[in-house]
Amino acid sequence: HHESRQGDLAVADRQPHSDDNSHGHGHGHGSANERRTFWCALLTGTFMFVEVAGGVVAGSLALIADAGHMLTDFASLALAWFAFRLSRRPADWRRTYGFDRFQVVAAFVNGLSLFPIAAWIIWEAAWRFADPVPVLGGPMAAVAAAGLVVNLLAFWILHGADRENLNIRGATLHVLGDLLGSVAALVAAGIIIATGWTPIDPLLSVLVALLILRSGWMLVRDAGHILLEGAPDGLDNREVCRDLTAAIDGVDDVHHVHVWSITDERRMMTLHARLADAAPAEAARAAIKSRLHDHFGIEHATVEIERGACPDDTKS
Numbered sequence: 001h002h003e004s005r006q007g008d009l010a011v012a013d014r015q016p017h018s019d020d021n022s023h024g025h026g027h028g029h030g031s032a033n034e035r036r037t038f039w040c041a042l043l044t045g046t047f048m049f050v051e052v053a054g055g056v057v058a059g060s061l062a063l064i065a066d067a068g069h070m071l072t073d074f075a076s077l078a079l080a081w082f083a084f085r086l087s088r089r090p091a092d093w094r095r096t097y098g099f100d101r102f103q104v105v106a107a108f109v110n111g112l113s114l115f116p117i118a119a120w121i122i123w124e125a126a127w128r129f130a131d132p133v134p135v136l137g138g139p140m141a142a143v144a145a146a147g148l149v150v151n152l153l154a155f156w157i158l159h160g161a162d163r164e165n166l167n168i169r170g171a172t173l174h175v176l177g178d179l180l181g182s183v184a185a186l187v188a189a190g191i192i193i194a195t196g197w198t199p200i201d202p203l204l205s206v207l208v209a210l211l212i213l214r215s216g217w218m219l220v221r222d223a224g225h226i227l228l229e230g231a232p233d234g235l236d237n238r239e240v241c242r243d244l245t246a247a248i249d250g251v252d253d254v255h256h257v258h259v260w261s262i263t264d265e266r267r268m269m270t271l272h273a274r275l276a277d278a279a280p281a282e283a284a285r286a287a288i289k290s291r292l293h294d295h296f297g298i299e300h301a302t303v304e305i306e307r308g309a310c311p312d313d314t315k316s
Contacts, residue, residue: 033084080110083167087100166264240292249279250279250283270303271288
């Protein structure tokens with residue numbers, strides 16, 4: 001796999017169109033994603049201070065927990081924004097794939113940050129169940145309603161971004177967690193005003209925390225898969241081998257297939273193709289690349305042509 005990567009650098013100048021177009025297309029989305037993430041970070045950071053004050057005045061764990069969540073959301077959105085800015089930098093001799101992968105790292109960090117947030121909310125809720133405190137339903141409802149409006153606006157801004165991008169997914173999950181927190185706080189405030197039953201405040205906080213945990217796990221799983229250079233979802237190496245052998249004349253065998261992603265949008269592949277003696281090498285290479293691009297969504301492929309035994313299989 002390492003040797004194939006080195007070969008990838010050696011032949012990069014022979015296939016500029018596929019990968020360069022993919023990279024440029026990704027940065028076109030990235031510019032819009034960057035702007036949307038910036039405005040969401042600004043909204044979240046500004047309202048966080050309002051929610052902290054309201055939570056302290058009302059004595060509401062739901063509001064304070066949501067404000068704490070918004071603090072980490074602000075940091076997470078700022079990280080996502082910085083990742084988009086950094087990914088615009090061109091590749092260099094040390095980072096031959098560029099800086100796009102930092103978006104995945106940011107998504108992974110954002111997913112991990114959801115776990116301590118949820119744990120803290122559950123911990124505080126346990127204390128509130130054991131030792132209930134007075135909660136002012138009126139101020140709590142007012143702040144929660146304002147938070148809901150802000151979070152709906154932030155969610156709407158991100159909804160127009162590239163939702164398949166993991167970095168945007170991470171930012172959206174944080175905003176969605178805030179939105180759910182505001183809904184929970186608003187519902188809790190209504191019940192407290194109507195019935196005076198204050199345990200609803202920590203109870204709904206736990207429900208939001210569990211939803212945050214599930215979202216965090218899904219994001220960490222998907223980002224971690226890319227960081228471990230796993231095969232993209234829906235792409236089976238075995239199917240690639242069967243398809244190329246059946247679809248392209250002169251290809252007798254395909255092996256040593258490695259496929260991974262720089263980001264969820266940039267798929268890479270290296271493979272060895274054994275040709276029949278009479279098959280023209282360059283025509284077969286071009287046909288393989290075209291098939292991989294059109295049928296499997298592979299934007300950049302390095303194809304090593306062989307005749308006879310594979311040299312890698314005969315090494316001691």
